Amino acid sequence: MYKIIKKADLTPITTLMEVDAPRMAHSAQPGQFLIVRAHDKGERIPLTICDFDREKGSVTIVTQVVGASSRQICHLNEGDSFTDFAGPLGQPSEFIHKNSKELSEMKFLFIAGGLGTAPVYPQVKFLHSMGAKVDVIIGAKNKDLLIFENEMRSICDNLYICTDDGSYGKKGLVTEMLKELMDSGKTYDQAVAIGPMIMMKFVTLTAKPYNLPLIVSLNTLMVDGTGMCGACRVSVGGKTKFACVDGPEFDAYQVDFDEAMRRQMMYKNIEVEADHKCKIGLH
Amino acid sequence: MRNKIPRVPVREQDPAVRAKNFEEVCYGYNAEEAQMEASRCLGCKKPSCIAQCPVSIQIPQFIYAVEQGNFTEAAAIIAKDSSLPAVCGRVCPQESQCEGSCILGVKGEPVAIGKLERFVADWARENGVRFSDKKEANGHKVAIIGSGPAGLACAADLAKNGYDVTIFEALHEPGGVLQYGIPEFRLPKELVVRTEVENVRSLGVKIETNVVVGRTVTVDSLIEDEGFSAVFIGSGAGLPKFMGIPGENLNGVVSANEFLTRNNLMRAYDPDYDTPIYVGKRVAVVGGGNVAMDAARTALRLGAEVTIVYRRTEKELPARVEEVHHAKQEGIDFKMLTNPVEVLGNEKGWVTGLKCIKMELGEPDESGRRSPVPVPDSEFDIETDVVVMSLGTSPNPLIASTTPGLETNRWKCVVADDNGVTSKAGVFAGGDVVTGAATVILAMGAGRKAAEAIDSYIKSK
Ligand SMILES: Cc1cc2nc3c(=O)[nH]c(=O)nc-3n(C[C@H](O)[C@H](O)[C@H](O)COP(=O)(O)OP(=O)(O)OC[C@H]3O[C@@H](n4cnc5c(N)ncnc54)[C@H](O)[C@@H]3O)c2cc1C
Ligand SMILES: Cc1cc2nc3c(=O)[nH]c(=O)nc-3n(C[C@H](O)[C@H](O)[C@H](O)COP(=O)(O)OP(=O)(O)OC[C@H]3O[C@@H](n4cnc5c(N)ncnc54)[C@H](O)[C@@H]3O)c2cc1C
Numbered sequence: 149m150y151k152i153i154k155k156a157d158l159t160p161i162t163t164l165m166e167v168d169a170p171r172m173a174h175s176a177q178p179g180q181f182l183i184v185r186a187h188d189k190g191e192r193i194p195l196t197i198c199d200f201d202r203e204k205g206s207v208t209i210v211t212q213v214v215g216a217s218s219r220q221i222c223h224l225n226e227g228d229s230f231t232d233f234a235g236p237l238g239q240p241s242e243f244i245h246k247n248s249k250e251l252s253e254m255k256f257l258f259i260a261g262g263l264g265t266a267p268v269y270p271q272v273k274f275l276h277s278m279g280a281k282v283d284v285i286i287g288a289k290n291k292d293l294l295i296f297e298n299e300m301r302s303i304c305d306n307l308y309i310c311t312d313d314g315s316y317g318k319k320g321l322v323t324e325m326l327k328e329l330m331d332s333g334k335t336y337d338q339a340v341a342i343g344p345m346i347m348m349k350f351v352t353l354t355a356k357p358y359n360l361p362l363i364v365s366l367n368t369l370m371v372d373g374t375g376m377c378g379a380c381r382v383s384v385g386g387k388t389k390f391a392c393v394d395g396p397e398f399d400a401y402q403v404d405f406d407e408a409m410r411r412q413m414m415y416k417n418i419e420v421e422a423d424h425k426c427k428i429g430l431h
Numbered sequence: 432m433r434n435k436i437p438r439v440p441v442r443e444q445d446p447a448v449r450a451k452n453f454e455e456v457c458y459g460y461n462a463e464e465a466q467m468e469a470s471r472c473l474g475c476k477k478p479s480c481i482a483q484c485p486v487s488i489q490i491p492q493f494i495y496a497v498e499q500g501n502f503t504e505a506a507a508i509i510a511k512d513s514s515l516p517a518v519c520g521r522v523c524p525q526e527s528q529c530e531g532s533c534i535l536g537v538k539g540e541p542v543a544i545g546k547l548e549r550f551v552a553d554w555a556r557e558n559g560v561r562f563s564d565k566k567e568a569n570g571h572k573v574a575i576i577g578s579g580p581a582g583l584a585c586a587a588d589l590a591k592n593g594y595d596v597t598i599f600e601a602l603h604e605p606g607g608v609l610q611y612g613i614p615e616f617r618l619p620k621e622l623v624v625r626t627e628v629e630n631v632r633s634l635g636v637k638i639e640t641n642v643v644v645g646r647t648v649t650v651d652s653l654i655e656d657e658g659f660s661a662v663f664i665g666s667g668a669g670l671p672k673f674m675g676i677p678g679e680n681l682n683g684v685v686s687a688n689e690f691l692t693r694n695n696l697m698r699a700y701d702p703d704y705d706t707p708i709y710v711g712k713r714v715a716v717v718g719g720g721n722v723a724m725d726a727a728r729t730a731l732r733l734g735a736e737v738t739i740v741y742r743r744t745e746k747e748l749p750a751r752v753e754e755v756h757h758a759k760q761e762g763i764d765f766k767m768l769t770n771p772v773e774v775l776g777n778e779k780g781w782v783t784g785l786k787c788i789k790m791e792l793g794e795p796d797e798s799g800r801r802s803p804v805p806v807p808d809s810e811f812d813i814e815t816d817v818v819v820m821s822l823g824t825s826p827n828p829l830i831a832s833t834t835p836g837l838e839t840n841r842w843k844c845v846v847a848d849d850n851g852v853t854s855k856a857g858v859f860a861g862g863d864v865v866t867g868a869a870t871v872i873l874a875m876g877a878g879r880k881a882a883e884a885i886d887s888y889i890k891s892k
């Protein structure tokens with residue numbers, strides 16, 4: 149069992165948990181994820197490793213309520229335990245293979261949408277500790293859903309915040325902020341976008357004319373997370389890849405986002421789809 | 432003179448009823464039936480049956496004990512060679528192994544060795560009989576990767592020999608394919624798989640789930656940082672293949688592994704569990720092995736109309752005869768000499784059908800096998816909502832790619848000799864990860880051989 153040693157509600161629908169998992173803490177790297185089960189009849193749910201403390205043997209996750217399983221996770225309390233907590237899974241971010249001299253000469257831009265701020269955090273933290281220059285754009289629906297602002301501010305060079313409704317920071321979407329930065333003449337060696345699939349798609353479209361090297365982290369459906377089932381299939385550069393073992397991070401310009409978005413909805417749309425089929429049958 | 436009665440038939444659930452539930456198809460023998468069947472065995476001096484059992488169970492001896500009503504003794508005899516008799520009695524391809532070479536099979540029907548083995552194992556469980564004889568602890572630690580039949584068998588033998596054994600399993604439930612692949616109606620999970628895993632635990636074997644070797648730990652870190660004297664890799668062949676045809680990423684195309692894992696490991700058929708499974712109204716299963724039969728019969732039980740699409744003829748079906756027979760009885764439609772060329776979908780990206788081409792068997796190739804060739808202009812469509820790809824699996828490269836010095840071949844299989852010795856000192860391997868997808872009992876046999884080799888390796892250090 150994997151004990152929750154700290155819990156904090158970041159927003160009404162977003163919860164941070166620090167979990168006792170020594171083996172995972174020991175080997176976790178930025179960019180990787182894990183799989184949890186909240187109870188013994190629960191689904192296997194993939195979540196990004198948002199932070200890890202090798203000394204303490206703990207791993208931090210941030211969960212946003214979108215459906216039944218994420219709600220169950222958020223309802224667990226300090227002192228409760230996860231039935232299962234497996235990982236780290238997936239490939240670490242590519243930049244961890246670079247040495248600190250190389251990294252200290254590089255400039256990074258992170259574009260975080262909503263909950264995507266949580267997975268961006270360990271990456272920025274790592275790069276900052278290696279001496280890289282890092283700018284971060286955070287986009288949120290409104291002020292109440294903004295997370296990690298202070299944590300992020302202390303480890304990045306420039307923080308740009310925008311909200312859909314203008315309740316905090318600049319009013320608008322992360323794509324607009326990105327365009328503004330690029331048009332103002334900023335340059336980056338590498339950009340990383342993490343957030344909802346649709347946001348990553350539009351960031352990719354926005355970044356393309358600027359030839360900005362861009363990586364995205366794909367949150368596909370997953371079952372095992374170890375390469376065994378293929379539920380996480382995505383088309384990258386015209387080839388089928390398994391997001392759980394080949395990813396989750398991929399070169400944004402190679403990803404077939406439309407297919408990825410459709411596949412992500414596979415279990416959401418069953419009822420709607422059944423309905424749709426009847427209509428087809430009629431004409 | 433032995434009993435000249437015909438083979439005692441085994442009771443099964445009525446096909447019409449069982450097609451709608453996940454309870455076990457075969458009920459097995461009761462004591463009386465088992466003793467009757469046991470009385471058919473000739474107790475051969477040079478039993479040909481043993482030679483064909485990959486773990487060399489002393490078949491005539493245990494059968495004699497059954498005949499005499501000494502079920503505890505029968506269980507003890509089996510336990511010397513097998514740690515998973517209730518599993519093997521159910522899923523071994525007996526017709527091509529022990530029973531396939533039973534002398535009675537020459538003129539009539541072989542002794543029902545598998546069903547007798549199953550009876551003994553079930554009886555032992557029901558009567559709380561367990562064998563946990565083991566030598567004194569010798570202080571050496573051995574790590575086993577994977578809790579499938581290979582890993583469990585290797586762990587059990589080493590533990591009996593006094594080793595301090597830990598199994599590391601990536602998933603949350605031990606058992607490997609027994610847990611996530613083979614369905615409940617052939618191999619009950621709670622009753623059979625859990626019990627046999629518990630028997631291995633009762634020998635002192637520790638099982639750590641949720642440890643993905645190659646990610647959470649590595650083979651090298653187990654040896655260098657955690658003090659294991661040897662490592663056995665029994666990680667199976669879990670990587671699914673797809674066909675590479677157009678439309679394969681449409682919503683509704685899944686691998687047999689995904690379909691079966693959702694249903695078996697995650698219990699999607701049971702409303703108490705949270706994991707969903709999509710079956711639609713019609714399911715087409717592509718392939719002809721045991722895995723295809725299991726996927727098809729699972730889809731049927733989940734309420735779908737099911738078609739199996741296979742590119743050769745019924746004679747070449749690689750699945751066990753018993754499984755094909757059961758599948759037909761339950762009403763699964765077999766389309767032989769048929770091969771998919773494209774998955775068809777609607778404008779929203781959901782599967783609507785499978786475009787197939789008719790095949791015929793061509794001239795025999797060098798191996799003497801007649802390979803299927805497409806019949807020109809014979810394309811036709813099958814309407815379906817779900818396509819389950821069951822085309823075989825290969826070993827997951829995760830461990831090999833994170834273990835420097837471990838040799839693999841071009842099928843991604845770990846290279847190991849008959850005793851499980853790999854190219855890396857102290858590292859042994861066996862089961863599907865070495866042979867590619869094979870059988871439970873071969874994996875167990877490989878695990879046992881490796882246990883011996885590990886014992887001599889550690890003793891010679
Ligand atoms: C590599 C990876 C990392 C992730 N990291 C995080 C994280 O750090 N924090 C977090 O809260 N979530 C993360 N997710 C998403 C998280 O796994 C899903 O939100 C969760 O599985 C939804 O389960 P549910 O039962 O609550 O919702 P469901 O009832 O299953 O689904 C509710 C809605 O969410 C959609 N959905 C289902 N799965 C996903 C998914 N994988 N991604 C996006 N939408 C999905 C469904 O289509 C549906 O619209 C990650 C996913 C992946 C693959
Ligand atoms: C659907 C299906 C039906 C079958 N039916 C039959 C049958 O009727 N009769 C028969 O004899 N055989 C059958 N087989 C084949 C048989 O199940 C396998 O040959 C056998 O299970 C192989 O055993 P194994 O121990 O080598 O591997 P597996 O049973 O595959 O076990 C490997 C284990 O290792 C774990 N693992 C993998 N990678 C890692 C890692 N990196 N770290 C930690 N753990 C890891 C896996 O999660 C798994 O639990 C069937 C197979 C399938 C899929």
Ligand code: SF4
Pocket residue numbers: 483484485486487488490513519520523525528529530544545548872
């Ligand atoms: S283990 Fe399998 S092959 Fe050996 S006797 Fe039992 S059923 Fe036959």
Ligand code: SF4
Pocket residue numbers: 471472473474475478479480481490491532533534535542544
């Ligand atoms: S070959 Fe058949 S008859 Fe002879 S010992 Fe084996 S099971 Fe009995």
Ligand code: FES
Pocket residue numbers: 369370371372373374375376377378379380381390391392393
């Ligand atoms: S989640 Fe099963 S293969 Fe990726």
